[in-house]
Amino acid sequence: MALTGLFLVVFLFAHLAGNLQLLDMSPEGQLKFNAYAKFMTSFPLVKAVSYLLYFSILFHAFDGFLLTIQNRKARPVRYMKENAAANRSWASNNMALLGTLILVFLVIHMKSFWFEMHWGDIGTDTDGNKDLYTVVAAAFSQLWYVALYVVMMTVLAFHLLHGFQSAFQSLGLNHPRYTPVIKNIGVFIAVVVPVFFALIPVWMFVNR
Secondary structure: OHHHHHHHHHHHHHHHHHHHHHHOOOHHHHHHHHHHHHHHHHOHHHHHHHHHHHHHHHHHHHHHHHHHHHHHHHOOOOOOOOOHHHOOOHHHHOHHHHHHHHHHHHHHHHHHHHHHHHHOOOOEOOOOOEOHHHHHHHHOOOHHHHHHHHHHHHHHHHHHHHHHHHHHHHOOOOOOOOHHHHHHHHHHHHHHHHHHHHHHHHHHHHOO
16 A cells, blocks of 8 residues: 555656646647657556556555455444544545545546547647647636646645655654654645646636
8 A cells, every 4th residue: 555655656746747748838838748648658668657557546546445444344333432633634534535536536537638648539739649738728628627626636635645654654664753754745745746736727727
């Protein structure tokens, strides 16, 4: 669970770096993004890593559901008096819910972009590449989709806020000196990554 989670965090940074190109809405920027999309779906090494990514997403989700079920079976009867908030954050108490929402969003997200890039009937740009930029721009011209995207980035932020630091704890990497640093890095990631992801659809909607 921890290893796949950390791998997915690395993927988020790589995915964000590529998607930030969408902020350049000039004709040249559109061509660059389409060239990037072609590279990400055709370069052999990237394609090989993408299979590892798909496996990691499915394994992370499945393992999360399994752990939730095991935890509930371990104590089928709740405590008569429980104050979980005193020792755990809201995010840590609701990781299963947050993860489920993210998984549902991933299905919608991949249908909107990944599926269209591979099998959708989309046109080509002046360089002969599939015009995925137009597909993205069309999706982000819809207020409901932009709102959904922003909400789901908030969900992702809470998931990362607990998940990043708990991954190191699960791996036994606890230390009085380094654990606070890991927590601060986790907060930084939980804020910066979702904010910049959310910025993209908002920017494209406002400037459409």
